[in-house]
Amino acid sequence: MDVIANQLFAGLSMASILLMIALGLAIIYGAMGVINLAHGEFVMLGAYVTWALQTHVGIGILPALPIVFIAVALVGLIVEKAVVQKLYHRPLDTILATWGIGIILQQLVRLGIGAESRFVKGPEILSGNTEIGPLIMSNYRIFVIFFSIAVLFVTWRLMTRTEFGMKLRAVIQNRDISECYGIESKRIFSITFAYGAGLAGIAGALITPLFSTIPTMGTGLVVDAFLVVIVGGLGSLVGSAVAAALIGEATALFSIVINDTLGRIAVLAGIILLIRFRPRGLFPTETRR
Amino acid sequence: MKRRDFLGGMGAVGTAGMLSTPALLASSGRALAQGADIPVGLLFSLTGAVAVVESTLHDAALMAIEEINASGGIHGRQLRPIIEDPASDPATYANRARRLMIRDKCVSVFGSYTSASRQAVLPVTEQRNNLYWYPTLYEGRECSRNVMYGGAVPNQQQDDLIPWAIENFGPRFFMIGNNYVYPKEENNYCKTLLAKYGGEVVNEEYVPLGHSDFSSVINRIRAEKPDVIFATVVGDSDVAFARQYHAAELDPSQMPVVSLTRSEVEVKAIGxxxxxxxxxxxxxxxxxxxxxxxKFVEAYKSRYGGDQVTHFVSEAAYFQVYQFKAALEKVDPANITPQTIRDAAVGLTLNAPQGEVLIDENLHTHLWPKIGQWKTDGQAEVLVESKERIAPRPYAAYEGQTCTGEGLVKA
Incomplete structure (x- = not known):
């Protein structure tokens, strides 16, 4: 029984990390239809910015978060302006272009900073565990869970309660008509892409104390992020959250019942089945395009 | 130019495939011209996934070559390092090894970190009857006459370790490793030792390579409460495992992780x-x-930077070049071939950074196993040092099979 409770928490923790990584992608992929294969590299950049701030400037992870967000969002903005913007009408080419950008970013980090794994210290106040009976929860993981929920909420507000969000939704529904109404769709897309990249950066910053920080760390993460977005349904924030929770908990439970390797296989098989019966994910957005 | 290289390479591969073996042996048996430089290959990945560790092996081997050249070379001849970057891809290893052995006429090639890349080079070095110097600890169960194994095999890492761990912490072992051949073979040998010394395996678990979330493994460890965590997790997975183990506040004095793969490189990243x-x-x-x-550490740091670390694989990459030198010095300068170098290397002793090592007739190396406990400064304090040099037994887990000077012998 203790094991199951602990494992449920582990699943929740995995889910929160998945959600953090997938949220940025859900916006970029879901809203703009850009399959951004460089997303994992944005996560990696976030981790490295955190590392640089901590080692060279002496700023801990928590105060570094806004700086990381802005830094990676800027990189995203440059990438969008320089490359992605030219390719909105050629979705297949964006795959290739963002894949290439990912490789370039990875190699730049490797050449500039070095290939070896970097050490980032977790925040002191969040070290240690909280114990409730047999349930032992790492404080840092609890923090990540709440933080990811907060980011989800902020993003949801941004999309539904602000003028920017309204414009974005308008552009998603019909770009040409929105432009007729005076919405500058180019600018909206640039900001959205930068926001998605910034979220990826924050995700990178949050996972560094748990994982190892290396130039290739994003490659595996982007796969998980795509799984979440696809299971959740394109463009649905709630869908992403539910999918992250589902995948996280399923991974945790399968890995305790079988083991991590087979657990991973079982989860992937489950996702294939789900896609077979719900090809548009759990929460498909009902918009006319 | 590129195209001609390609055609040349293809031609060589084609001929190698078609001609009969004696003709090949004749061509690779040709001795080097006297007085010229001695070409040696360096085949370590400088780019790609394993470059993190492998570039340090490259650095250590290159440093040894340059030290030897600076002190006058061998028989007055300089070593000429020919550097290839196989970019972490096994097929490229085989290709580049072929190029080094055929086009560049190297009498030896130093290279590889992973077993996958060694196994890719194996058919090439055997076909060309060349010598491949492999510095990494590995799982054993290999007995090539064309590979010089400089790292530890399971019996050298575990014979002292397992009884020591049982005595100090207890008999219940939790095995955690990545899902590939090395951890499985190490665990396989560990089980035979546990049976011998009265230990038991409470759980044996393998995670995919590159796995980074160990919360379920840690929950299972918490539930099982083993005495020893026997870890063969490699690279970034090990870094993630160690950090999450620490974050979960599991106490090393109650449940220590005893690793066969964690070196100064990983510890630097773990913190x-x-x-x-x-x-x-x-x-x-x-x-x-x-x-x-x-001397080794000082030279390495002054050359590559004060924050660099040396570790058990880069040490072997370094001393293997000196073993090569010592072997060459015994060979008649008019008759330098991979075979004469190999024959001269057998039985050779050398004062390596770890102690005096000896090349066995099975081409593995007699080593000085140690057990170290990590300290907060990222260095290990050696607690147990083997009283004698341990002979390599690459088939220790397989009864009736021994690797000898004539190759593998099955009883």
């Missing part, structure tokens, strides 16, 4: 605080106090 108190078994630690090691 001294999280690594402290856990153990590694290896023939070499950076802090080992021999004059040879002090």
């Amino acid at each position: 001294g605080e999280a690594a402290a108190g856990h153990f590694s078994s290896a023939p070499y630690f950076m802090g080992h106090g021999t004059p040879e090691n002090e």
